[in-house]
Amino acid sequence: MSIVTRFAPSPTGYLHVGGARTALYSWLYAKANGGQFVLRIEDTDIERSTDEAKQAILEGMEWLGLHHDVGPIYQTDRFTRYKELIQQLLDEGKAYKCFMSVAELDAIREAQEKAGEKPRYPGTWRDRTDHPADAPYVIRFKNPLDGDVVITDHVRGEIRISNTELDDLIIQRTDGTPTYNFCVVVDDWDMGITHVVRGEDHINNTPRQINILEALGAPIPEYAHVSMILGDDGKKLSKRHGAVSVMQYRDEGYLPQAVLNYLVRLGWSHGDQEVFTVDEMVAHFSLDNISKSASAFNTEKLIWLNQHYMKSLPAEEVADALAWHFTQADVNTNNGPALTDIVAIQADRVKTLKEMADISMYFYQEYDDFDEKAAKKHLRPVARPALELVKTNLLALNEWTAENIQTAINQTAETLEVGMGKVGMPLRVAATGSGNSPALDVTLVLLDQTQVGQRIDKALEFIANRENS
Template sequence: MSVVTRFAPSPTGYLHVGGARTALYSWLYAKSQGGEFVLRIEDTDIERSTEDAKQAILDGMEWLGLSWDKGPYYQTERFDRYKSIIQTMLDEGKAYKCFMPAEELDAIREKQKENGEKPRYPGTWRDRTDHPEGQPFVIRFKNPLEGSVVFDDHVRGRIEISNKELDDLIIQRSDGTPTYNFCVVVDDWDMGITHVVRGEDHINNTPRQINILQALGAPVPEYAHVSMILGDDGKKLSKRHGAVSVMQYRDDGYLPQAVKNYLVRLGWSHGDQEIFSEQEMIELFSLDAIGQSASAFNTEKLIWLNQHYIKTLPAEEVASHASWHFEQQGISLENGPALTDVIAIQADRVKTLKELADISCYFYQDFEEFDANAAKKHLRPVAKEALELVQQKLAAISEWNPENIQAAINATAEELEIGMGKVGMPLRVAATGSGNSPSLDVTLNLLSQDKIVERINKALTFIANRENS
């Protein structure tokens, strides 16, 4: 049997962390089994579904690299198929029209609650044929009255639900639109889904869906219901925890490789291993190794992983994501060094790509002002002589490279008989605008010789103005 999994989000909001993890698990299982991964957008809730949310789901999946083999399918484009199946079920006596007004059903449920019973539809119209003309109705599935639904969940183990616990589910609303639980069944059948990975909040839907599948003579998929994700504070992950939209992690400067690696460990493990390449995830992933307990989100661990990937991925791969952050700041990468070269010297110094862009602006554009604290400390009249001399020596270099740059700085310190810091720090502030940068030889090497001379002039002007103020 060829494995076919699916990710089926509702486009009523952005792709959040829980949904992304479900998608990842589903994608990994399909890949690990040499199967197919289907993307299906469950947009039957027409009032709450938005085009922005649909696009955000696609963007999030693409950013994470969770490519789909089939789809995206949209339920709203399949209404004719659902209605055809519902009509067949009516004809075969597997579904029926229910004319009970909503107010009457509400009253029945209230009474059931008062009596300590589980509120449920009592089956009033299940076998009636005295249908009133012109009255609104819903269509309900004839759920079996006896027996149980039993299924072996890859995460939860064996689950058994008595059919007496289940009432006759509405499969078509009074306005003629099919309901979520019914559409899911038809879609899973038509798309040949063999394994359903989804959140534990769907466990109650599963026995209902299995009964409909069996009534249709359709194969029943295997199920894996994963636990919820908790925030750093132990409460259910929500907007108050900050970035719950996957694309917010991109905006905050995380690499998709780091987010994917982090998500896979939120409920699944392979020994004590923390860092997994995508290929390792595919080779090692198993639905049966997903834990039952809720997973706690740990932002510090995600940051640690992000740092690891910034430092260890090929610079070209990091650059393909980092360039977006420079664009967001309106910085053109055309007038400066190769971004890969900047990443090579900055990777050890940042936690996020956003931070990388923040501290690397000076490679691509001139700064209007020096950092106030750095300038106050290092661009003082006492630094003037060192800056003038090092400027002369840097301007005289015939071959601009780290070795010659460092030699010019060393020669300046020796000639003036001062410590390296008395030359290096004023030069660093002059060249970068701040008191922090990688070592000066590699930093200046990525800036042009003319640019360094020009920026030292700016620093000397700053010192002169300071003297005269």
């Protein structure tokens, strides 16, 4: 059997963390078994679906690298197909028109709740033929009245639900549009979906969908219902826990490799291994190894993985992602060091790419002011001799190399008979605008020699103004 999985989000918002994990598991299972991965946009809720949300889903999937083999398929393009099958069920006596008003149904449900019963449609119009002319109606599926629906779930094992627990589901609204549960069934059938991976909140839908599939004579896919993701406080993950949109993690400076690695471990494991390349995920992934326990989101673990990938991925890959953050800040990196060089000296000093970009701006643009604390401590009158001499020594270099730069700094300290810090710290503040940077030799070599001289002059002017104030 050829494996076909699908990710089927509703375009009513961004691609959230839970949806991204579901997409990843579906994608991995298809790839692990040489199958196909379908992207389906379930946009039948026309009032809540937006083009912006559709684009956000596509952008999130692209950023994560979860490329679909089929799609994107939009349910709104398939209304004719749904209507054909609804009519078929009507003709076969497997569905019926229900003329009960909303007010009538609400009154019945209220009475059921008062009696301590489960609110459900009582089947009033199931076998009636006295249909009123020109009255609004919905179409309901005739759910079997006896027997059980048995789901063999890859995560939860056997789930058995009695048909007496299920009422007759609405499959077409009064306005003629098909409902979610019916569209899903038809799509899974038409698209040959063999395995459905989705959140545990869909468990209640599954027996209803299986019954409709059987009524249509369609094959039943296998199911894997994954548990929810909790925040670190044990409550359902939401905006109060920070980023829940996948693209927000990009905006905050995380690499997609880190996010994927983190998501795959939120409920799945392979021994004690923590770090996985995508190829390793594909090689080891199995639906049967997904835990049915809820997973707690841990931002510190994600940060650790992000730092790992910033340091271990090829610098070119990290630089490509870093470039986006400079673009967002409207900083042109063409006139300055290669971004791969920035990655090489900054990757082990930061938690995120955004932080890397923020502390590297001085390589591509002039800073406006010195960091107040650093300038107060290191740009004092006592630092003037060191800055003047190190400027002379640096500008005298015929070859602007890290080794020669370090030699010039050492010679300055030796000549003035002062410690390295008395030269290095004022020079660092002059060259970068702050008191923090990588080693001076690897930092200055990425700046232009003339530019370093001009920045030292700026520091000397600051010292002069400080003396005269």
